[in-house]
Amino acid sequence: MSGLNQWQINRISTIASVIEEVKTGKVRGIARAITLLELDGPDSQTVLDNLEPISRQASVIGITGYPGAGKSTLIDQLISVYRSQSKKIGILAVDTSSPFTGGAILGDRIRMQNHSLDDRVYIRSMATRGHRGGLAKATRGAIRVLEAAGFDVILIETIGVGQEEGEIAQLAQTVVLVVVPGLGDDVQAMKAGILEIAHIVVVNKADHQGTTATIQALQEWVPKVLSTVATTGEGLQSVVEAIATHQDVVRSKK
Ligand SMILES: Nc1nc2c(ncn2[C@@H]2O[C@H](COP(=O)(O)OP(=O)(O)OP(=O)(O)O)[C@@H](O)[C@H]2O)c(=O)[nH]1
Ligand SMILES: [Mg+2]
Known part of the structure; x- marks a missing residue:
């Protein structure tokens, strides 16, 4: 390392220790690695390069839908199911605080805190607001970090409209679209967009009318339409099975 100055040597050894912590599944290392990726500075590529050889294949599931549809509530239920299967689960909540439900990220933390003391569950909010394409880049990196740390299932929560819908289709193997009853004409509007990329559509809040x-209305366009009441867990088992079935298809194609 004779060509390097002390600062460069320190930097490299810091990244090496972060990677070491990621490999052993340490929360602190995972958090630091994802932060380096979010900063998108010179260290971010070094992190990615070092993760490459230890990367595994996790199930990456996108949970997408309009603000307030019940994505976080559904994820909280999915966490319980996957935990009971002894899986390690990572959750990346991407830009979920909408102008309509401001402060949703804090709400998510409170809702998901049932699991916050569990070292087999890692929850991270990723702020990419304002970065065009930022979701794809930082989130793809964060998925690598979680895979390297031995996570089996990675759930990505996104609003999934506009720009983001193409990105989530690229990041996730299985895309679950969460909607609520009473969509009406919106189904027409969704046809060319999000409905096209969804593998499973969940009509949540099935305790509501319509x-x-x-x-x-959805069954005409999507092969798999299910209904849930995320607050009680009703219908959840069918969602878990539909995800597993789709994951089998994904893996058989590899
Ligand atoms: N009645 C009823 N309420 C629900 C159901 N699922 C979720 N909710 C409620 O709907 C509200 C929004 O749920 P969230 O899980 O935060 O929705 P979200 O899609 O994550 O929202 P954003 O992150 O803001 O996009 C909360 O008050 C939930 O308790 C359901 O099946 N039935
Ligand atoms: Mg949410």
Whole structure:
């Protein structure tokens, strides 16, 4: 290392220790690695290069849908199921605080805190607001970090409209779209966009009126339409099975 100055040597050894912590699944290392990727500075490529050889293959599931549809509540239920299967689960909540539900990220933390003391569950909010394409880049890196740390399932929560819908289709193997009853004409509007990339559509808040009509309207366009009440866990088992079935298809194609 004779060509390097002390600062460069320190930097390299810091990254090496972060990578070492990631490999052993240490939360602190995972958090630092993802922060380096978010900063998108010179260290971010070094982190990625060092993760490459230890990367594994996790199930990457996108949970997408309009603000307030119940994505976080559904994820909280999915965490419980995957935990009972002894899986390690990472959650990347990307830009979920909408102008409508401001402060949702804090809400998410509170809702998901059932799991916050569990070292087999890692929850991270990723702020990419204002960065065009930032979701894809930093999130792809964060997925690598979690894979390297031995996570089996990675759930990505996104609003999934506009620019983001193409990005989530590239990041996740299985895309679950969460909608609520009473979509009506919106189904027409969604056809060319998010419905095209969704593998599974979940009509959540099935305790509200209009669930059957919404399911019927969607069934014309999407192969798999299910309904849930995320707050009680009703219908959740079917969602878990549909995800597993789609994951089998994904893996058989590799
Ligand atoms: N009645 C009813 N309420 C629900 C159901 N699922 C979620 N909710 C409620 O709907 C509100 C929004 O749920 P969240 O899980 O935060 O929705 P989200 O899609 O994550 O919202 P953003 O992150 O802001 O996009 C909360 O008050 C939930 O308790 C359901 O099945 N039925
Ligand atoms: Mg949410």
